[in-house]
Amino acid sequence: MTEKVVIIGGGAAGPKTAAKLRRENPDIKIDLYTQEDIISYSACGLPYFIENIIQNPETLIMRTPEDFQKQNIDIHLKQRCLSVNTDDKTVLIQDLISGNKYEASYDILVIATGAVPVLPHIANINLKNIFTLRTIQDGINIKEKMLSSKRAVLLGGGYISIEVMEALVQNNITVTLIEKNSQILKMFDEDFSQMVTDYIIGKNPGQVTILTNEEVIAFKGNENNEVSEVITSSGKIIETDFVILGTGVRPNTDFLQGSDIKLGINNSIKVDKTLKTSKQGVYAVGDCTDNFNLVTNRYTWVPMGSTANKEGRCAAINISGGSCFFDGILNSTITKYFNLTISIIGISYREALELGFKPEFAIVTKRDKAGYMPNTGTMTLKLIADRNTQTILGIQGIGEGDVNQRINTVIPAILSKTKLESFMNLDLPYSPPYSPAIDPVLNAAQIVYHKING
């Protein structure tokens, strides 16, 4: 009988585990330790707080320590886990206020320490007004600086930079995005990445610059040690008021170096489908764990808030004696830039080629409703299928039309490896306010089927 569960980490996965554990077990002791001074918040909402769509950062907090206390879950703020001793079943914790260290014992340990930003090796990266965006305090700091600024530089062309760019542009900041690869959104095929770039530039001409194949080699500061210039590999000097580093994250697992808990890809924690680590009694959930990709059948590391929530729930069920299998992920992501929805599921055509599939693709640009209805939006979908198995490997979707409906339609078909021949005549509900008589995603499937089978 489990008596004492210790959870390390207070982002999304840890609190989710705690709450679900309590629902399943009224009596066990649950202690959650986090190095932060806040728990259970949505980091994914931070760009919208910066944009000022959300005014109060507390809105992003799902549950407070007091909420948890009411459920008899003890939250320990500003307490960092320094190491895990799986023989003694203890964790070593440091109180970040007093500096004191102490041990806490567990019957079951759940590691949910999330991810931390990767800081690139760039000269003078410690200047003031060079930010990362991971915590609510990061969001508050960026917003405050933004409100008194005119220019910003974003490093890295991933989703967070796109979301933050919208926030900054809406607040009249002139933005330069610098990406070291040849395209932004590198998980997309080049054509779709280019469509996003074109939309961003076209949306606010003159206000946004996107530089690709460009690396930042140094920052320069003013007399107050505030960043004032960004210097690139091609010799560009970009004046700026602040910088946001969207240069990726890594699993927050340094404290497990030297422990006997097995790490996997990118030093994420290796877990099985029940969220168990290599050591008995130790679970791991959320951004600090590895993920099994159900399209490529390979282990990968894709930190996502939705996965964190599902894993937390699943681990809690398993700890409580139930049975929950988290089979894996499909690399499903979505974001928006103003009215443009941007989404990719599964793998791109390029990645399919690299992985040795024999891929074929179809690209369709269609309206999202019957053509005669008002307020239709268009979308461009790229459906990628495997010639050998005639199943779908991935979809990319971009448009002001209802992309997400189509993307979501493909996801269960990827999971269940539905044949194109069945999928292309799928009975999707039709009504003029919702779709054309043959849905765009079925058009795409028909075309790719035809390209494969003649």
Place this chain on the structure above:
Amino acid sequence: MTEKVVIIGGGAAGPKTAAKLRRENPDIKIDLYTQEDIISYSACGLPYFIENIIQNPETLIMRTPEDFQKQNIDIHLKQRCLSVNTDDKTVLIQDLISGNKYEASYDILVIATGAVPVLPHIANINLKNIFTLRTIQDGINIKEKMLSSKRAVLLGGGYISIEVMEALVQNNITVTLIEKNSQILKMFDEDFSQMVTDYIIGKNPGQVTILTNEEVIAFKGNENNEVSEVITSSGKIIETDFVILGTGVRPNTDFLQGSDIKLGINNSIKVDKTLKTSKQGVYAVGDCTDNFNLVTNRYTWVPMGSTANKEGRCAAINISGGSCFFDGILNSTITKYFNLTISIIGISYREALELGFKPEFAIVTKRDKAGYMPNTGTMTLKLIADRNTQTILGIQGIGEGDVNQRINTVIPAILSKTKLESFMNLDLPYSPPYSPAIDPVLNAAQIVYHKING
């Protein structure tokens, strides 16, 4: 080698077949006969024309006879097919202008005669201003009458009545809907039907009345033979300016009585998965054919514009020597009443019980985006699963939130009989503007899984 294809019917399926046939075969002769004076139009758009969201009824026409002529497809308007002789491979056609009859020969015949309204046996049903809504001319007639009216009665509580009701209410008509069953939208479970009723009444209090368990027994006319009163089984007398009969449709197959082409359920034409009828060389597509229901594994008859288009395309491929299987349908339907989306896929809980399944269900009411985002909408989903197979049998969704995204996510899972255990952790893409971290449809799946498995 097919040389001459004759298509009977000009709604959605016939023109779709013709167009696809031409793309596949530059040289064959294609003749399409229709009793109407217009072809290739979207009957599903007619309520929005009446509402005046669409001003010009010609907008609903996808392709004109001239468009087809450019593709060397001969369209013969106002020509009714009286009978089919499959021995001689001829059809008997009557010219509705001159009254003359003549035979046309075919190598391949495609029957696409659609459906016609069912006229209930009610006294004085031939009075003026009692309409059905099937053709563009019907739509024009109703709109014209509506614009000079104050009151209307709708018979039947199906989708068309709901859509027409929106149109009428928007145009300041006081509407009474009369439904002989105990609920409107009889394919839904009672609870969901009631939610729609409540929304309709609450949306425009005093302007709409919904009477259930009520039959119309007679119409009464004024001195101009215009309908003026509707008399019901419970003795109600409802004054009205016009009436719209939404009392269902039946396959337009009377002309096949006595032919050797096999008819199925409701006198729809029996077709196999390649859209072949029982007679060699004769195909049938669209609303006049039967349908195989992939959830119940039974034949059914569900006339839908989307199915018509897919069947037309599929038949054309098969006629052209290709291979296309139309496996069946899932009873997928969607409509809206003002901002309320209303959708059902598969079967209801009640129908599942009737069919001998061991169903379980979950009902969730959730917001469609992260709770802290502006402009979230709510939705209520009812997910029905089979205890024995742990697969999904159907979903009902109602709400001002983004219901259709969730509904569409379930459809491929119903088709592929994905286990609940896999579906409930499906990797749907998460971003605050698009969904909560755990999507409502996954919440529903988790709950129904839990109800089945403890």
